[in-house]
Amino acid sequence: MSGRASCKGMTIVEILVAITLLTVAMAAIYTAITFASKVSQHNVEKTMALNLAIARMDEVKNYAYSSITSANFPDESGLTVGSYPVTFSRSVNIVTGDYKTVTVTVTWSHLGAPFVEQEQVSTIISS
Secondary structure (H helix, E strand, O other): OOOHHHOOOOOHHHHHHHHHHHHHHHHHHHHHHHHHHHHHHHHHHHHHHHHHHHHHHHHHHHOOHHHOOHHHOOOEEEEOOOOOOOOEEEEEEEEEOOOEEEEEEEEEOOOOOOOOEEEEEEEEEOO
8 A cells, every 4th residue: 555545635736626615605605695784774774764754644644634735744854763874854745736646755875875765655635
């Protein structure tokens, strides 16, 4: 039993290939986890914005028809939910005709992102 046939174990090349494969696999897993975390955070923000819009719409619906005016529902900014680090702005647009079309819009920017996101809720109210 002499020579290479009796040696057990891995060569340095095999170890380097194994390390490279593990590194690539770990990078892919890290990227997937990071992406999932960002998507989850975005969904939390959309849910908060939608809840703020629905809450304002409920307030509008509780007013008498004649009292549903823009003066009674001014624009709001700097709204926060709990200790979450994102601030929201909320506005109410009322279009009057034979009936009133009310649209509540909530906008926010995710931690200084260059784009603004928004959620809207609309309804028609008649006298």
